[in-house]
Amino acid sequence: MPGMTFKHGTPREWHGVMKILVCVKQIPDIERIVVRDGPDGMAALDISGDFRLNRFDEFAVEEAVCIKEATAGVHVDVITVGPEPASQVLKRTMGMGSDQGIHLQTPTNKDPGPAAVAAWIATYARPRGYALILCGSMSEDGMHGQVGPMLAARLDLPYATQVIALKTASDPTGLSIEREIEGGVREVLEIRMPALLTLQPGINRPRYPSLSRLLRANRQKFETISTDALEPVGTLIDCLGLVVPEKRRTSQVLTGSALEKADQLAAILKEKAFL
Amino acid sequence: MPDSVDIMVIGACTNGRVHPETYELLAFGRRLQALGSGTVGVWIWGEDVGAAAREIARRGGVQVTAVECSGLSHYAGEPYGKVLAEEIAAVRPAFVCAAHTSEGWEWAPAVAARIGAGCICNVDGLTEFQGRLCFQKDVYGGKVKGLFSPNTATTIISLQLGLFKFTPADRSSQGPVIHKEATYRSGRTRYLGTRQAAADTSDITTAPILVAVGNGIGNQENISLAHRLARCLPKAAVAGTRIICDRGWLGYERQVGVSGAIVTPALYIACGISGASQHVMGMRGAGYVIAINTDPRAPIFNEADICIVEDITRFIPLIEDACARIVNSIDQGSDEK
Numbered sequence: 116m117p118g119m120t121f122k123h124g125t126p127r128e129w130h131g132v133m134k135i136l137v138c139v140k141q142i143p144d145i146e147r148i149v150v151r152d153g154p155d156g157m158a159a160l161d162i163s164g165d166f167r168l169n170r171f172d173e174f175a176v177e178e179a180v181c182i183k184e185a186t187a188g189v190h191v192d193v194i195t196v197g198p199e200p201a202s203q204v205l206k207r208t209m210g211m212g213s214d215q216g217i218h219l220q221t222p223t224n225k226d227p228g229p230a231a232v233a234a235w236i237a238t239y240a241r242p243r244g245y246a247l248i249l250c251g252s253m254s255e256d257g258m259h260g261q262v263g264p265m266l267a268a269r270l271d272l273p274y275a276t277q278v279i280a281l282k283t284a285s286d287p288t289g290l291s292i293e294r295e296i297e298g299g300v301r302e303v304l305e306i307r308m309p310a311l312l313t314l315q316p317g318i319n320r321p322r323y324p325s326l327s328r329l330l331r332a333n334r335q336k337f338e339t340i341s342t343d344a345l346e347p348v349g350t351l352i353d354c355l356g357l358v359v360p361e362k363r364r365t366s367q368v369l370t371g372s373a374l375e376k377a378d379q380l381a382a383i384l385k386e387k388a389f390l
Numbered sequence: 391m392p393d394s395v396d397i398m399v400i401g402a403c404t405n406g407r408v409h410p411e412t413y414e415l416l417a418f419g420r421r422l423q424a425l426g427s428g429t430v431g432v433w434i435w436g437e438d439v440g441a442a443a444r445e446i447a448r449r450g451g452v453q454v455t456a457v458e459c460s461g462l463s464h465y466a467g468e469p470y471g472k473v474l475a476e477e478i479a480a481v482r483p484a485f486v487c488a489a490h491t492s493e494g495w496e497w498a499p500a501v502a503a504r505i506g507a508g509c510i511c512n513v514d515g516l517t518e519f520q521g522r523l524c525f526q527k528d529v530y531g532g533k534v535k536g537l538f539s540p541n542t543a544t545t546i547i548s549l550q551l552g553l554f555k556f557t558p559a560d561r562s563s564q565g566p567v568i569h570k571e572a573t574y575r576s577g578r579t580r581y582l583g584t585r586q587a588a589a590d591t592s593d594i595t596t597a598p599i600l601v602a603v604g605n606g607i608g609n610q611e612n613i614s615l616a617h618r619l620a621r622c623l624p625k626a627a628v629a630g631t632r633i634i635c636d637r638g639w640l641g642y643e644r645q646v647g648v649s650g651a652i653v654t655p656a657l658y659i660a661c662g663i664s665g666a667s668q669h670v671m672g673m674r675g676a677g678y679v680i681a682i683n684t685d686p687r688a689p690i691f692n693e694a695d696i697c698i699v700e701d702i703t704r705f706i707p708l709i710e711d712a713c714a715r716i717v718n719s720i721d722q723g724s725d726e727k
Contacts, residue, residue, distance in 0.1 A: 145530055145531040145533070145664075146605075148530055150687040158534045160530065229499065229509075230502070230503065230509070255530075256529065257529060258512065258527070258529055260512075261511060263499075264498075264499040265499045267500055268499075268501070269503055272468075273467075273468045273579045274468055275466075275496070275579070276495065277492055277495075291582075295492060296491075296492040297491060300585070300587070302581070303582040304579055304580065304582060305580040305582060310578070315649070316632060316636045317632070320638075350541060351502075351509075351541055351542050352509070352510060352540055352545075353541060354529075354536045355522065356519065357537070358526070358537060360534070360535055360692045361692065363692055364694055366692060367695065368697045368698075369697065373704065373708055374712075376700065377708035377711065377712040378712045378715075380680065380698065380712065381716045382716070383680075383696060384623070384657075389599060390623065390624075390716060
């Protein structure tokens with residue numbers, strides 16, 4: 116059963132409204148990115164116009180919406196950091212059932228990196244008393260998986276990453292969680308709210324946005340804050356360039372028509388005694 | 391007076407047993423040292439860490455700091471990070487080397503944020519580019535790797551395991567052991583134990599041939615194609631990537647990858663799998679790898695012996711036919727004898 120229910124009611128500490136913040140990112144469609152050879156033996160990317168919600172973040176939105184549906188007095192905010200078009204993902208998350216969108220708008224397309232993103236979200240979240248902050252375990256483009264833990268550290272919150280199960284603990288301010296560790300083993304923890312969790316795919320099945328909600332989202336204004344107005348964060352890490360991964364095996368490419376390739380493959384399977 | 395340390399290796403031990411990753415990180419630390427300069431030191435935290443520290447000092451020929459930390463019988467991200475942040479801030483090394491595990495990936499970014507350090511996670515290589523030391527890691531689903539160079543006085547690196555080899559030090563070069571104490575307050579996180587996820591992966595860990603499917607299979611009905619291909623090959627089983635299992639198209643007992651099963655079949659046929667590192671780490675030990683994907687730059691092709699750029703939903707039926715032709719010709723051949 117996806118989502119959790121607050122069996123013991125909404126924790127009193129949050130005065131009737133428990134606020135959840137979900138951090139999401141807009142990313143280019145990874146499958147459609149074309150890698151080509153750039154200058155000096157480096158790789159270059161052709162990123163087509165398709166941008167979408169980071170898949171890992173869909174699980175965080177879904178989990179927050181499940182909590183909201185199961186519990187009275189829960190309010191779900193979704194925040195994103197990115198250039199102007201990034202607000203599109205906020206519309207999508209409202210289509211899934213979140214209440215409000217916050218766009219920390221960067222002046223350019225340049226990815227500011229996890230340290231800056233975490234610092235800016237922390238600045239926004241600090242005075243707003245969120246009981247729970249949810250993130251995806253990483254983004255599909257940068258693949259750093261750092262914003263969650265960095266944000267927790269900046270807000271001095273207890274946190275856990277790679278969470279695969281979540282429910283309320285016997286203590287109403289506590290969450291009972293399972294996080295994935297190596298070898299198919301799960302660590303069982305109890306964590307006191309306010310807390311931050313990064314969620315693993317598979318914790319729930321993210322829903323499709325509903326049309327009526329999407330239409331409503333189109334009319335709704337997001338809270339937009341320019342990151343220029345926030346505390347500047349230096350670039351702690353530079354990405355100097357991209358390279359094509361080394362081949363670890365022979366990577367012999369079969370050529371010809373599909374039919375010819377199938378025949379070659381069957382012959383290889385026969386020759387290697389797999390058939 | 392202990393030497394100041396520029397490259398701080400974060401080791402680990404449980405009940406006095408040194409985790410093997412400690413030595414791998416030390417090997418990485420030595421590589422970093424060779425590319426730049428400075429001294430390497432290993433740190434371990436926990437209860438009764440003295441014996442483990444002496445073992446690392448002897449085998450590694452390196453200075454080891456054993457931080458006795460009462461209450462730290464089990465790792466938890468927030469309190470562990472606080473203890474490490476305090477020590478790292480005091481040592482002020484250029485680099486901190488951690489293992490890219492469920493623990494390292496959890497605490498490294500948080501500690502970096504606490505002390506204003508840079509952080510690069512899931513590093514799988516070291517290189518020099520434009521005169522700068524760069525750490526290499528997967529980006530964009532592993533289609534390319536980024537070269538990341540730090541701008542900060544201290545940078546925390548989490549290293550993908552299984553890539554750097556450790557050679558034990560000479561007997562004569564035993565390093566010193568420094569003992570310290572720290573206070574560990576578990577506070578807001580309570581460790582309640584571990585449990586094995588229910589999945590029994592023996593089907594895919596013992597099969598000599600695996601037909602593995604990824605996102606390129608398109609829809610749930612097409613999973614039957616994988617079963618059809620598996621039936622062409624003796625003793626083949628069907629496996630899948632995480633996304634396939636998360637969708638419920640295959641059970642989790644069939645998931646290959648870091649969070650599923652590590653498999654070593656004689657033949658691995660990757661069908662519509664892009665080849666993210668979390669998956670690849672689960673199948674790298676396969677004997678022979680055939681990859682089929684529509685994207686010629688899919689990273690799975692770097693891990694394959696045979697690469698076929700085709701849509702698996704159309705190509706699998708062709709393989710079935712081709713295999714049938716070969717099997718029939720063998721049968722006819724043996725009839726004639």
